[in-house]
Amino acid sequence: MSSFLHFVIGGSRSGKSRHAEALAAASGMPVCFVATYATEMMDEQMRARIAEHRSRRPSHWSTLEDRFDLRNQIVDSENTLLLVDSVTLWLSYHLLKQRPCANILTDLEEALRTARQLGRALVLVSDEVGMGLVPDSHDGIIFRDLCGSANQLISRYATKVELIVAGLPWVLKGGG
Numbered sequence: 001m002s003s004f005l006h007f008v009i010g011g012s013r014s015g016k017s018r019h020a021e022a023l024a025a026a027s028g029m030p031v032c033f034v035a036t037y038a039t040e041m042m043d044e045q046m047r048a049r050i051a052e053h054r055s056r057r058p059s060h061w062s063t064l065e066d067r068f069d070l071r072n073q074i075v076d077s078e079n080t081l082l083l084v085d086s087v088t089l090w091l092s093y094h095l096l097k098q099r100p101c102a103n104i105l106t107d108l109e110e111a112l113r114t115a116r117q118l119g120r121a122l123v124l125v126s127d128e129v130g131m132g133l134v135p136d137s138h139d140g141i142i143f144r145d146l147c148g149s150a151n152q153l154i155s156r157y158a159t160k161v162e163l164i165v166a167g168l169p170w171v172l173k174g175g176g
Contacts, residue, residue, distance in 0.1 A: 024081055084125065109153055
């Protein structure tokens with residue numbers, strides 16, 4: 001199995017999840033979809049979006065929900081492509097659990113380093129929240145800054161980075 005980390009980033013409803021799903025489907029590998037939302041925190045709108053995402057995924061893909069230890073999921077993913085959607089929700093979960101940003105980023109880097117060392121195949125999806133409005137709350141600023149730091153960290157480890165705008169991928173890294 002070839003090792004890679006394909007990072008798909010974009011704004012809300014940009015088509016990034018659909019693009020990541022197409023990448024995973026085209027890989028020819030077994031796929032494990034890692035849903036990083038906390039089901040206990042879902043509202044009706046989120047339930048509807050999740051149902052839409054589920055309906056698009058092939059039935060033979062496995063799915064993990066309510067799992068937030070990314071490193072262990074990577075360790076357990078031998079011969080399987082992990083599609084993590086999304087890093088943004090993974091970050092928000094850890095922030096809501098009152099974890100310091102530095103610890104969250106350390107855990108993320110440890111997961112990325114583990115993926116590289118073990119030769120795992122990953123497609124990670126994240127929101128580019130820094131291109132929107134400036135948050136009007138302290139918590140919003142912390143979240144935006146954490147997302148920006150996490151996205152930069154992932155981009156350093158990624159073999160390919162694509163920014164999705166209006167459903168179209170722009171290759172930022174690894175275009176060959």
